[in-house]
Amino acid sequence: MDFLAKNFKYTTQTFKEFSRDVDAGKKLYLRALSADKPSDTPARLETDFPSISQDFVLPPQLAMVQERLFSSVLRVSGPVNMWLHYDVLANIYCQLQGTKRFYLFPPSDVTQLGFAPGASSSSIDVFSSLASSSLSNCHPYEAVLAPGDVLFLPQLWLHTATPVSSSSIAVNVFFRDLEKGYSSGRDVYGNRDLAAYEKARQDVSRISKSFKDLPRDTRQFYLSRIADELLQVAAD
Template identity: 90%
Template sequence: MFKFINWEVVVHESTGQAMDFLAKNFRYNTQTFQEFARDVDDGKRLYLRALSLDKPSDAPANLDTDFPMISKDFVLPPQMEFVKERLFSSVLRISGPVNMWLHYDVLANIYCQVKGTKRFYLFPPSDVTQLGFAPGASSSSIDVFSSLASSSLSHCHPYETELRPGDVLFLPQLWLHTATPVSSSSVAVNVFFRDLDKGYSSGRDVYGNRDLAAYEKARQDISRISKSFKDLPRDTRQFYLGRIADELLQVASE
């Protein structure tokens, strides 16, 4: 236990309640776990997404190997045996009064609330073009909790839920989501698993959020297609690129 409380963690320290991954309105601080826990109790805007204890840059987080002294207290129900069979990572998450930015995960996952209460908003994948996701980005700067009070997201299809200790939320791959604390602090375990038989990127993926290989290749193809039209007049370029875009939409609807 002494090793655990003196373990150094890298935490997000936010300047406001709504963290923004793209704007980087937070900084990374290194402190002992004991210091972090104390600061969270004091109400500081801190957020911990635990990494692998031994290989933070190379291996996914795993509660069993990273926190063996507490992992036996976390047990998935037998109905979720398929999650353990396809396990990618199990991530300890602890936060003070800060919102997680709007994002999607490429891997399916379950969010298990251990302590405190959190409110989630989820959006179906079809809303991705309406929520400020730049090409190739899996995060958005839109503050959903402020925007839902206006009419700016009236064209979207949000689902809302509130998690209390013992609740488990299933997050299908590519569902957009964000969360805000209802209590002063929150402890959760987030378990990611592979629900596709193939198609994942073959590159290093510590966070389990690297886009599918087909999408990565398609973005390279888009760059090449764009360059092949760059010397044509604007109207001609728009005509043909518009036709290509329409063809892709037809393929997507099949």
């Protein structure tokens, strides 16, 4: 699936129909939403699927995840690749059935992986690109999850996944691991960028407009200096 190209469509099915089609090998992907308020409220397994939620229990070593819980998302899929993206919230991916392969990249690789300004998703096909060595400047990590495995995905780590088995069932638990800095307002998926970044992008727009009437060489000179100053701050 490619979120930017939207090479998929949303459909409504009963869970029975969906399960039957996944078992038949169809390319389907379920990312659960809130049963009551899908446009306003994050998904919670215990609220959205109460009859099965008691079967999923985090180990005591992950008590902090439960204490800072944002959402717990049921994911069921057939032979479908997830697009390359990053999450602003830290999360753990708990594989329940089937096997899935993940590729993770550290946040420092973001400039090498086709992320447009302000976008948290990329259209790069990591699986094809790694095979062709076109991502030689990146630093991928590979993880293959079997039933019972838990993968920690730190905030801002870029990742994509592909099923190894014909189908996959997992629960993805998102939690807040920062004391502050999150954006306020609606955030159903827990993937809204930090408040400082949202404000900074507005500042970038204002800065670029302030130079628009200057000659091209002059504009490039000063904007390049500003960009260099920001890189120096980032390196500190």
